[in-house]
Amino acid sequence: MTETRRRGEALEAAIVDAVWAELAESGYAGLTVGAVAERARTSKAVLYRRWPGRAALVLAAMAHHAPTAEDVPDTGSLRGDLLALLRTIAAGASVRSIDALWGLLAETARDPELAALVREQLAELQRSGPVVAIMERAERRGEVDLARVSPRLLRLAPDLMRSELLVYGEITDAAIVEIVDDVVLPLVGV
Known part of the structure; x- marks a missing residue:
């Protein structure tokens, strides 16, 4: 059985939760877009379409929480x-x-x-x-x-x-x- 592709709010929630978890585990300096993509089970390209980089991802996660x-x-x-x-x-x-x-x-x-x-x-x-x-x-x-x-x-x-x-x-x-x-x-x- 294949996993349904997440979009919209479900995908965004998975991404900001992945950012939050990465911050807890690696800190800001250690957080990478690649690690967030992997944790959220998506691609870096998907992240870069929505956010220009690490800082914007962190801002989104902070706003979400x-x-x-x-x-x-x-x-x-x-x-x-x-x-x-x-x-x-x-x-x-x-x-x-x-x-x-x-x-x-x-x-x-x-x-x-x-x-x-x-x-x-x-x-x-x-x-x-x-x-x-x-x-x-x-x-x-x-x-x-x-x-x-x-x-x-x-x-x-x-x-x-x-x-x-x-x-x-x-x-x-x-x-x-x-x-x-x-x-x-x-x-x-x-």
Whole structure:
């Protein structure tokens, strides 16, 4: 019996899972497109049709494993929702995440096209990611006026989380509470 050829979402899921597994096993520096193709049981040509190289594959895997708005419960308050999101992010942070972030930072410094791709993906998250959903829920509850929330402010909590991870190698619950209570909530007027 032959295996049915995977396409679309099934193939993409197999590929990003293979990238995630390769990152855990080999780290960013050791990750190769060939190893990902082999693990995903596909060809390098298939990977290169969708992604220009290793960094783009890693970005896709990180985006695939990032929390979505559906992953964050509605706790009934902006503070509770933000804490839940940041705790979800922290729970998913690992040595693999840190290694991948450092690898991507190094490559974006050398590759303007990759840097543009990273900015594009971050902008997409800013437009439709979990922080936006949380802020929209908070506005419906009357907690915040979205007209006063800038795009930079929507990025602030995830940006601070990345900084914690890169600089300190971990994200403590105390840091999460400080990011929400001392930085984000005062800036959105709560």
